[in-house]
Amino acid sequence: MPTVLDGKHVVLGVCGSIAAYKSVDLASKLVQLGALVDVVMTDGATRFVGPISYQGITHRPVVTDLFSPSSELSMDHVALAQKADIVLIAPATANVVAKLACGLADDALTATVLATNAPIAIAPAGDANMFGNPVTKANLDTLRKRGVHVIGPVTGRLASGMVGEGRLEAPERIIGHVRMLIGKSGDLAGAKVVVSAGGTQEPIDPVRYVGNRSSGKMGFAIAEAARDRGAAVTLITSPVSIAEPVGVKRVDVRTALEMRDAVLAASKDADLLVMSAAVADFRPEAPVQEKIKRRAEERLELKLVRNPDIIAEASGRRLVKIAFAVETSNLLENARAKLDSKNVSLVVANDVTKPGVGFGTDTNQVTIVAPDGSVEEVPLMDKFGVAQRVLDRAATLLKTRKS
């Protein structure tokens, strides 16, 4: 499924840092996501990695010299700068940070940055003392004030063996920032979107709970896709083992009651609520404080009480609500009943008895049911693709909702 990077021109600036080798992987990942990547290297960068590595990955010429006759920049100093949808420098050294802060343009990379109107993102990397130096800090602040998006550096083991702040942010996370910046003017720009994910855990005793097999993948994909389309996203999740997308506000909860509080609070001034969490309809009535011990009796009875229906309760002045629904039979009939009982604009039903559908899978196949009786069948595809199809419908609902 195409991402927001598909067909976008990314100018990737590389500076002379040992972390330059990581930007080869970064270039590869950007290309795999559909970006057209033009690499511009400083002289220092070419001492660490050969331009041929980038050329092989991007299938495009690599610019290393402002004055080279073969350089696109030599014919038109601003060619790449004008074409760029974003200029990303990763790794950015303290030296290049200083040049950018002063507005210097004495090589192909700094000339490109000075000439572009595209968003600029830099991911610094280098020695902790160089980045801790007040002059570098001041230079980074200057760049931030001018609207440059600074990614990292992060704390960890550095090439010198020291542990400190100076490591290049992970390529996946750098790409998350790039997607967020490129998506800022998407069709959900300005929208506040709340997404719930994962399966709630209802305690029986301190070590056991009533739960389900939700991995959070569907909800996290919706959050990522909404972020890519310019929304401000709050992701309310039960414990899952995946990292939240860059730029998304994560709220951790465990039980249905905690999820209810978080969803109701976040939805008050939101535009869209997508409940993809598998919320327990019932919880143990009286969880015990001590671990329940093995005993002689053959049976142990657990009394359950009903949880509130969160999505039915959620309300906001202009809130559009979309419910996912797990079905194992009579999918359409059950989904239509949920439109009414949950008071939602759409139900996205998945038949979890089918292979590749529902809990824990990387793919999903859903049927989107609307109050006007229309039914949209979305074929089996990755969860990010399903998220995009659901958000296509959400974007239309947001445009046509009454004020």
Ligand code: PMT
């Ligand atoms: O997380 P994954 O492994 O990727 O799996 C994805 C998924 C299968 C969990 C997801 O695609 C999905 O179907 N989520 C909804 C699961 C569910 O709870 O279905 P339901 O039919 O029981 O509930 C319908 C809707 O009411 C859901 O939006 C649910 O969040 C909401 N609900 C349910 C109970 C409750 N007490 N409060 C609620 O708000």
